Amino acid sequence: MNEEKEIKVSKTDPDSGYMIRDGKPEGFFYLDHRTVDMKYNLITDVYVTPGNVHDSVPYLSRLDRQQKRFEFKVEAVALDSGYLTTPICRGLQSRKIFAVIAHRRFHPKQGLFPKWKFTFDAERNLYVCPASHELNYRTTDRKGYRQYASDPEQCKNCPLLGQCTQSQNHRKVVTRHVWEDSKEWVRNNRLSTPGKKLYRKRKETIERSFADAKELHGFRYCRLRGLPNVREQALMTAAVQNMKKMAIHLDRLEKRG
Template sequence: MRNSQLKPAYNLQIGVEGEYIVGVDISNERSDQLTLIPFLEKLDEKLPKKFKNIVTDAGYESEENYVYIEEHDQTSYIKPQFYEKQKTKKFKSDISKRENMEYDYENDEYICTLGRRLKNIGLINRTSKSGYITQVTKYECENCEGCSVKNKCTKAKGNKQIQVSKKFVEKRKVSFENITTPEGIILRMNRSIQAEGTFGVIKEDHGFRRFLLRGSVNVKIEFLLKALAYNIAKLHNKIISNRLGCSIFIKEIL
């Protein structure tokens, strides 16, 4: 809330294909990251076919989600969380960012703006709320003493340290390459129009801004009825406007 207060709410997830709502889920998770896998599992369970391409915004990005999508023979088109910021002059000139450091693959070391090396000092494991374990590599600068730009690089009293999940960096790079291809650009544009547009129609045109029922099960039933009405209205509009042809993305379903 803009006044820093919290209100009880539900995290509503929808999947849209060909302008129709094809999946609905209700979650109590505040973050979208932990809702993607349960939602995809429900789609696999309920739908006769599996979607080939998973297209989401940056809020769903995580190593766990990347790995899940890959293991299920699907392709991720997830926008990295830094995607918009990396285009800015401020981000590009920030010497503290790992992305702006040179990486020495042979020695597994990062090189800072003054040429000092951040060496691999060990591994740690992090466990997410869902139980997924991420292996993180710790790097520490060989010596930050006397550095003329240390105040711009780190707030640490000692040497600068960074923590990197190599698997996450690898998966993010693949997804970044996917979303920047001609097909990826079209898919992301299509997602914005369809998914965000669906919420826009339901909230603004239909005036549906709060649930009348309480409890996850009841709320899901209420929105399923709303989604059914939305799809019937969409079908009606397609019939009267002679737009019943196959979606251009029908090939993206296995």
Template sequence: MMGHQVEVAQLFYEFSLERHVPSGHLLRRIDRALDLSWLRAELAPFYSSTGRPSIDPELMIRMLLVGTCYGIRSERRLCDEVHLNLGYRWFCRLGLDGAVPDHSTFSKARHGRFREAEVFRRVFERVVGSCMSAGLVGGEGFAVDASVIKADASYAQRVEGPTLPPERSDPDRARRPVREYLAALDAASAQAGETTVVDGQPERLATEPAPAKALSLTDPTAAWTSKGSLKVSFAYAVNTLVDLRRAIVVDVEATPARWSEEVASTPVMIERTRRRFGLTPSRLAADSAYGSGQLVGWLMGRGIEPHVPLLDRERQTKGMLTWAEFSFDRSRDLYVCPAGHEMTTTGHVVPGGLKQYRAKPTSCGPCALKPRCTTGLARMVTRNVHEDEREHVRQLAGTPAFKKSACERRKVEMLFAHLKRNLGFRRLRLRGPTGAGDEFLLAATAQNLRRLARSLVASAPTCGPAPA
């Protein structure tokens, strides 16, 4: 006989959220690992002492972490889910009757107090500190890599060339992402002439990126790129620095999806990790995109072994004599070609940290090797100012430690796979470098919390049912 359920109205219910959240639930495990008791004290200077009470900042952070952990990308949908889901309510300390804030509250807080106080950066660093206390961070070996995330910028809303139209370049009328882009241009032009000295040679602080082929009218900082699996579109790169012991993210940086910007972010993250946590690795693992002479020299100057395949194009000579066939005389700072002619330098270092050595046209003209050497008047070769460090890396390439680092750096790629597949980070919601940075910091915080929660459960004694 077919059953039929009849709703029976009751006047009183005895219900406890605490009993309805399983002891092994992800949010219960994360709650044990998350400590936000410091948050209100640090945010207090950014709130007025009078007026109507605001939405609790801890509630907003907990809701954003729920959305990040479960791939809820829309804050409007996040508010609906927290309103309906008992586990989300328990984690956010809302009880059964607590009111869920309006979705617009997050935008106001993010662009105001949260950004002024760098809340997402502080939450991330507190979680990293908890991972260090739990023994998940070794500090001996780091790995770095970048992954491309599509920006919230339309393919159609773009202008060709590296310059915004005049009506979009007025900071007084421009939107926040455009203002951030214009401010970055001003800062870059102010530092354009600055140089530093490395091994007695002047060197630029950073490699100048090539002029942009196209700019987005809504988010001009995003790079017009076809990197990764993307078709041509605007995108940012999430640059991630990972400790190799348990794949804990120790720093993250948002940059336009350009190779030069990604490589330049590595020293920034390493220095920030040293200042904030006192961690300086003895080795850094990365792929060949990070094998530039400038980065290798910077790492070795700080006692960090670069376990990085070199970015070397010495064999790309279209059938001509390669750079390796020229011998270098260190005492006289010159090259000697295979025919015995000397090649001298002016000492000028071109962008990229390269010194040029040229032969005399009178030497190359009658030389029998000229058809195999050059099609110009005289042959030129370049030498990186960090060539000694590069030679050291070449000697490291076959060692067991180098091969081990090559395997371990795959942990960064697994984090990227989890970021895109499980957390839904295939396209950004927020615009501008600060918006991208906020999203990347929240994602890294969620990934670290999951690993921290798993380690705390593994080290804790077997638990019974959830407390009443």
């Protein structure tokens, strides 16, 4: 029997989406997905969605739109952990864009080994557990995840079994996406010297842009209901912010001259 997922709909603004996030208020909201350039902190794209649309969903299509419309030559991007998905990592690598994405912390069940304790051997296409036993490839599911399984006969007498799995058949299964190499490429970028320097800029650009919109331009709340009205408010707010940035930059150029 398949259980249908409950989707909450606002009675006063059906276009909004019910958002549940750690550290954020729960309720009906809209999300402003915006892109900011690193050099001048200008907003180059604004896209509004209901609050239940994940940040990663519209990202690649909005990036492609900017490149096509404005002929941007995007060399690098810095994103928060909400964008650390396999399709985005793969998409950025295939577009030859240097990507830095914040680390997302996954918390395994208390007392069990985290996934990084299992070492992947690319040449032999298998994982090696902390007890040096091999988890061999078994199958690939429809979502593109390869499954690597241990030998229960080896595991049931292993002294580390209680820290490895709670399965009744004593078999440990580790999954790896077919595009996992792209995710590892992003991780290596984040740990590199250029990657660390690039990610530090994120606080000075996109975070500052959102803070400015909320604190100085009343963008903490929607003035009108409905997606078209919220989109208009987001675009107008971004336009005003960009005008200020341009005026400041032109003033600096004039003073230098």
